[in-house]
Amino acid sequence: MKATPAHQGLLMQLQKLDTEINQLNFKLKSLPEHEQIKAIHSRLEHSAVELKVVETELEDVSIDLRRSEVDVEAVTARMEKDEKRLSAGLGTPKELEQTQHELATLAKRKAELEDGELEIMMRHDGIKKRVDELKSDEEGLKKLELELNVRIENATTELNALIATAANDRMKLAPQIDKALLDIYEKVREGQGGVGAALLIGNKCDGCHLQINAIELERIKTLADDDVLRCEECRRILVRI
Numbered sequence: 001m002k003a004t005p006a007h008q009g010l011l012m013q014l015q016k017l018d019t020e021i022n023q024l025n026f027k028l029k030s031l032p033e034h035e036q037i038k039a040i041h042s043r044l045e046h047s048a049v050e051l052k053v054v055e056t057e058l059e060d061v062s063i064d065l066r067r068s069e070v071d072v073e074a075v076t077a078r079m080e081k082d083e084k085r086l087s088a089g090l091g092t093p094k095e096l097e098q099t100q101h102e103l104a105t106l107a108k109r110k111a112e113l114e115d116g117e118l119e120i121m122m123r124h125d126g127i128k129k130r131v132d133e134l135k136s137d138e139e140g141l142k143k144l145e146l147e148l149n150v151r152i153e154n155a156t157t158e159l160n161a162l163i164a165t166a167a168n169d170r171m172k173l174a175p176q177i178d179k180a181l182l183d184i185y186e187k188v189r190e191g192q193g194g195v196g197a198a199l200l201i202g203n204k205c206d207g208c209h210l211q212i213n214a215i216e217l218e219r220i221k222t223l224a225d226d227d228v229l230r231c232e233e234c235r236r237i238l239v240r241i
Ligand SMILES: [Zn+2]
Pocket: 205, 206, 207, 208, 209, 210, 231, 232, 233, 234, 235, 236
């Protein structure tokens, strides 16, 4: 087939625009923020599972702590009662001696209960700290997700504007190209990853980067400028510079 070198040149301009549009679309789809948001979602899911477990633990320990406080309060109340009885000197000497004995036992019991309470308190604080950590992590991740979404939005707007400009240029350029040449280009482009036309640089096709054999090169040299070449390897339209 034939097409003037001018048309072939326009075709290369069209290829440039198509490549640009493809690259912009690829960039749009593969914005790194999408992967980052996926990673955030996965972390949030794990965090939510752990938070549920830890919060249940915290509830249980809070109940233990309250129970322990009640025990200490009961012993303290009992001791106060005994102390009042002793200072008032109520009862027989034997009864007072028994009260004193009971007081000593209660004091020992109180000390044990307070030790236990302290232990529970420490456990409670440790779990509470983990709950707070998880909640703060969650907050940080959600904030980061919002920031990433803003970045995606901005990048998308910017890329879409560039795509629209290139598509507009393409729309103006395509009708200027010989229809038969354009049809071949579109057909090849579809099957060749978006590249339908390539330059012949030296003895290489710039589309598939393979060397054209010597015999074919010799034949090409005998062809007229308006003869349309095709790469024997990739079938792309080969444009001479
Ligand atoms: Zn080729």
